[in-house]
Amino acid sequence: MIQKIFLCVFFCSATFISSAQQCTYNFKGIVTDYHDGTPIFGASIFIKSLNKYATSDARGHFEISDLCPGKIEVRISHISCETKEVFITLDNSFFQEFYLEHHTEELKEVRIVATSKLKTKTLQSSVLKKELIDAYSNSSLGDILKNIAGVSAINTGNTIVKPMINGLHSSRIILMTNGVRLQDQEWGIEHAPNIDINTAEKISVIKGANALEYGGDAIGGVIVVSPDRVLVKDTLYGKSILTGQTNGSGFSFHTALSKATKAGWYVNAKTTFKKYGDFESPAYVLSNTGLNSQAFSLRSGLKKFETGFNVYYTYVKNNIGILKSSHIGNVEDLVHAINSNEPLIVAPFSYDIDAPKQEVTHQLVKIDFYKRYRNTGKLVLQYDFQNNQRYEYDIRVGADKEKPSIDLNLNSHTLKTSFEFDSKSNQTYKVGLKAAYQDNFANPNTGVRRLIPDYYAYDLGLFTIGNFVLNDKTNLDLGLRYDFNYINAKKFYFKSRWNERNYDIDFNHLIIGDFKTQWLVNPTFKYHNFSASAGISHQLNEKNSVLFNYALSSRAPNPSELFSDGLHHSAARIELGDLRMQQELSHRISSSYYFENEKTSVLIDLFYNLIHNFMYIEPEGTEQTIRGAFPVWGYKKTNASLFGVDINWQQQLTNKIDFNNKTSFIRGRDLVNDRHLIDIPAANTVNSIRYQNKKWHHFNATLESNFVFAQNLFPNNNFDVFIPTTNNTVLVDVSSTPNSYHLLKFNTDTSFKLSENSEITVGFTITNILNSKYRDYLNRLRYFADDLGRNYVLQLKFKY
Template structure:
């Protein structure tokens, strides 16, 4: 046996020493973007101690390299490490590429809940995954209220639409993993169909300066960002489950992430939520339960040079509408306004009855990108969306199973973008968009269609430029043009058509006269331009100023143009207008940022002058076969909005911290010299937090939320004759509710579970003092109080 081992050792040694290790590898390390040389880069043969350092000309040589397949690792401070595999059977000479500057915006993170991206001239604020997990059972609109200047306009507590500096609905673009959401966003009671659990972070850009997304976002852009894949072999995930006392709700969200060293990745997310009737401080809000299912898969391949991505998501929501809000006529509205509690109150139930909404939304996206050396990055994308919206009225007989609103919206979008970033101080991005939409309003509902059948085509092109003149000055500019075409088929009542004066203004739109009805075929074109100019001035390591001016136009949406009839989930008649023009917004903002290791200040100020601002306002009542209903009409005026947002975060010690969010907006109808309707009042949110890492990462935050009374509101009250009582009464639908002050407390602890898993347990209490209050921007404030005290237990497991 000993002789055999000696022979084996001798033969092995002979093979090793006879291996050809006389070759050399030489080359030059250069920047991928602009081809400039990179000195002091480390070039190493992986899993060996053979390496070289590039010289002043970027050159290097590694001698005594053996035959075979080897992997070269190239690294440099401030660069993303690169690997290259080659076969050695002779001397090798080549060019080795490194990414010497990042295309991602710089993120500055302090101890607080919001981070600020600092490179652009417009204010962009980011909510991290840690913050979003706290809203696992809530909505996008709820989470965004963590950001100063962002509020919401609600229909109860389950339908929450984000509002940025007083702008909402079609004035805000929501981007879900690079896809612009198309989900009938025109309705106040149409919340974005988003599952927060599938997002890694959420960013908010205030104003219309982000022209790459569209010229019509005069309120801002909300970006839901997916997890950025890392090129390592790994498998990890987390599960969040929660329970809450108000609504006896429970939720479950789970995600699994698989990444591969070669660049492939797969992310899978699934969410389920269910809530019963919610409760005001001392009574149940009948028929306010909800149920939601969501699923998403995000898969692809990504290296620095190229990559592709496939994203598929589905979300389905069933949402009950407060039973007491479904009025049968103007008498019911008057009775509700004069009552301190809902006129219909039942015991708790999980049953979701009419009135309700059933909404489902599908997204399918394919994305591809390719980088070109010394030039930039090309991105191509196609996405498809389908939105199905059903709204059920309180109807009798078999009709109760037939929705009063049945809309199907399908959207096809194709985009192409090219980022020229070959030079460090310049970045130029240009792109184009083509989008086609088709909306079908089911005629089998048995009621007049609120929104007609239509086809919409959008074509857009844009260019943005960013130039860093020096370490202290950065300038950016953008230009965008969008063309929008509506092709509509709509029936009008002849009496309505003539009363609106359309028989004189638009006689050519009528294609068929049916006596009491007219079939029309409006074809509308809108040309929209946007310009953005901005600058960032770095005053010191801690202080900077942002300046931005944006001119943007937004065409009227389909509801503003063509609404015609009783909107059942809103319990009002809504009338659009064919005479509406595009809105024209001129917004100027100045932001001051101060940041250091223990504190952060951000003060945003803005003035937004909007010509032909579109809004909906009450104008008396209209009689239907079901009785008289409030009539709301879309109108236009010139408006001026000015305001400020303040965010302050301070870390007093390793254990104690404080944060403040405050905002105020002054909105005036400059044409009629009256306030603008539905604007958020003054708001202030303070929180003081304590954390101790030695106590299983214990943290506790006490939050004070103050919302003032909106004292600036237009008076759209009207007198109405009530036949049942033979009296004329004042219908007060304008006067805002009183100010309110709420307290909340959040507590969290972390525990180890096995070698690689952790459990986070959170216990939160909202409306700690069980305060009665009504929110001016909650459409159901006419009928009931907002939510009372709510205990929330959430368990998060990372594995």
């Protein structure tokens, strides 16, 4: 018995001694910042299987002792850092350096919203977030952007909506979607952006030309459509939105599904369908104003801290009806339309979309790759390709009835790279290079004189940006950019037009062919554009902030401003470009003041924009064709100034009720001719009061009042025309603006949990509650019909 006890004690002791002898390894290391190599204090180092941990000291060092040989899983974490997990095999004492991205939160792009402080950026900018984007799922980009003070839209009816920032639009605004500059014939005033807003998690608007990373020609500003964030964890989730409305008797359906893994792999697919029939004014049907739209996007890639890539594809197709009565046969029809209180054509409601109409298809493919370099920064490489196919249909008869009057195909290739030096927390630098090529083909088989010619274009851009934290209250941003633009076109001009425009004096060297009544010419232009920006923001105290900014930007003429020559059928007017157009040069000075306390926030944006060689289009008379006389709109240039103020005021009245006011005021002046500019938005003010109660299933209810003043400051572009049927000469009033108008809107929504991971949100909206008759100055169809009447909208949103 004693022998057995002795043997048991001996073996246990031997085992204990053996174990004690083996578990003598030390695990030492240092935790440093990935960007600048500085030590991280207070990082937690945790060994899961052994439940042992250590904390890094002021030098970033740590040590865990008495470890046994074998494989261990180590988790390194720190506040505001991305947690890192590694597996280590111990067969001896071990030392390793670990890198964490200590200032991840500081490097994230922050936009100014009405509830954020100006000290975060030196730009005048605003953000629309996912909740509002979902509510506008059935609408266009131009519609949702009207929620930002200073942003309006120039319309062709209610389905073609182009955003306008502080009075500027089209080629003066850059639209970025998922890191790609949209190229979709944006020069056309009746060319709406081909983008599905449902692909966005947030939409940012930067006023002015200060975002030089995106381009130096954004005299009006930049719109950045950002995709959903990628979640680096094992997850599968989705969302579906069904919206129905009475005006147009149509619906919109959007669905999205996302899958991500802890390893960083992800895939996201989205699709949207919209179908609407003829919309209605308060008194009559707006015939041939329906819309059919389909959109699909697919995004996939690998997201890791140090390296990753993204692949993105999107397809958008829009079939857009244009008000039938806006199709005029000649200027006499225009006179009748202006003098009539109702459209000349009012047909029963229909889902059919006939000529005049637009059919536009846009496809985009993007591939990008990024890699971070320790103690240095981040490299990004990107290539994208876009194809834009645009058909515009006029009312035609005979064999040409189904043939488009305009058939344009634009292919765009872009290659760009950037490197951000972010190793220092108080200063970052970014440099980038872009090379782009475009090829535009105008199909000559339409049977109609081509409005825009064949051309190809090269663009080369180089920029550098510096961001500096001067102290805990002051930030400074500086930027420089150079762009080279080259365009090469081939175009036929009637000899009579060539001489009428005095091109025979200035451009006879461009003629490469003689075709009886026409010249074939080969215009080529080169433009060197320099841009710069400087901005400073300062936190006066906890409640008050200010910023000041200056931006110099330069924009080359677009193809329409240079080459337009002929009848633009969807616009029912003759448009004439000018080969003498030169670059626009903009000097924009802006400042902002922000106040915030517990219940009040006020943001005031001021700006003054002086633009040399400002290009614009305006009526200049009529011209006789085989179909009759048509209005002639010509591109011109001048020196112009724009100044204005945007105000956003939020006031919490109680813990459940708040008030919001957005007011915009702008003035535009032609300095050469000492007159007002055309197409400048009227002053407007939007007031809303909201009630919210989270205990009532997150119930929200908002009543909104939108008052638009009459635009009484406009140039006089009226002209006289002879009407053969009456043997009279009459004044064609294309200048006078509509009266002021007031619209009321009501919105409410509430959410219900269906399960732990799913919920449904029910929303109900009424627009133009009083069914008011009105016409908007910036709607090109205001000559022919009233704007939209009352509309009831019901929306169901499922998250799962």
